[in-house]
Amino acid sequence: MNKPTNPATVDHSLRIAHGVKDNERDHVVSLFDKLNSRLRSFPADSVEMQLSIKERDEPSMQTTLEAWIARHEPIIATSHIPDVDAALIEVRDDMIRQITDMKTRQEPRNNRHLREATD
Numbered sequence: 001m002n003k004p005t006n007p008a009t010v011d012h013s014l015r016i017a018h019g020v021k022d023n024e025r026d027h028v029v030s031l032f033d034k035l036n037s038r039l040r041s042f043p044a045d046s047v048e049m050q051l052s053i054k055e056r057d058e059p060s061m062q063t064t065l066e067a068w069i070a071r072h073e074p075i076i077a078t079s080h081i082p083d084v085d086a087a088l089i090e091v092r093d094d095m096i097r098q099i100t101d102m103k104t105r106q107e108p109r110n111n112r113h114l115r116e117a118t119d
Contacts (some may be wrong), residue, residue, distance in 0.1 A: 009046035019053030
């Protein structure tokens with residue numbers, strides 16, 4: 001897949017929803033930086049992400065990161081860790097895994113076979 005001229009980034013794609021303070025956005029974008037390596041193969045206008053935290057600072061806190069990528073079904077990563085930073089890292093890592101899985105499923109079968117043979 002050719003890399004788009006204007007690749008998607010967390011900073012461009014991320015919307016902050018309820019439970020996340022406006023002044024935390026830069027910190028979240030920094031924590032989610034590893035996602036950029038997965039997003040850059042998609043055009044900027046084909047990726048939307050939304051982060052929300054329900055019942056913040058409660059033992060039942062739930063952090064949710066949703067992504068809509070290139071008209072596919074939404075990808076949803078959730079965490080029930082009550083520590084905000086730990087929860088953000090967990091949803092980031094799960095989102096990376098899910099995007100990788102999505103891209104692998106889309107890869108033409110012959111290319112996947114060749115890649116596995118050379119690994």
